[in-house]
Amino acid sequence: MTSSIALEERPFTRRGVLSTVSSFYDPCGFLSPVMLRGKQILQELCRSKLDWDSPMPDNLRPAWKRWLQEVFHLEKLQIARCYKPHDFGQVKAAEIHHFSDALKNGYGQCSDICFVNTEDKAHCCFVLGKS
Incomplete structure (x- = not known):
């Protein structure tokens, strides 16, 4: 099974970051290690007390762009959902x-x-x- 990631282009603002990070549906947390970095960037924006629609500070832009690029590597992720291997025995x-x-x-x-x-x-x- 293959999956594709289609991210809507959003502005580099606190609102845009929140919208992007929140757009992933991951109830079991398989993406947690990757999503954590996006959430940390959002935390930094919240700590800076920027307005929701103010441009992202220049110091955070490279990290955000890098995270957006890394997200597309998730398309290659394959997860076996059977907890017990077929030939495991009793x-x-x-x-x-x-x-x-x-x-x-x-x-x-x-x-x-x-x-x-x-x-x-x-x-x-x-x-x-x-x-």
């Missing part, structure tokens, strides 16, 4: 692991499910993430 144990971390300018959380089969082989798979 599961004898399953655990859900949660990880989180926070910094001044962002936080991240992810949940994984880990299976152990009757041969004591383990398989872990991403379930959910947030940033």
Whole structure:
């Protein structure tokens, strides 16, 4: 399955950044590592107390343009949605692991499910993430 990303061109303003960052539908958080940088740029714009339609400061433009270019690499992203591999065998144990971390300018959380089969082989798979 292939997907395509079509970003509407928006002005380099606080309103435009918010609109672009908010336009991604990602309920499971697969895109969280990429989206975090877009959200951090929005944070910087909010901290600068710029008006919603004031032009983006020159110091943030390169980072924003770089982020917009990086977003298109997500078209290559492929995600297997089956948590347990087909040939894994019988599961004898399953655990859900949660990880989180926070910094001044962002936080991240992810949940994984880990299976152990009757041969004591383990398989872990991403379930959910947030940033």
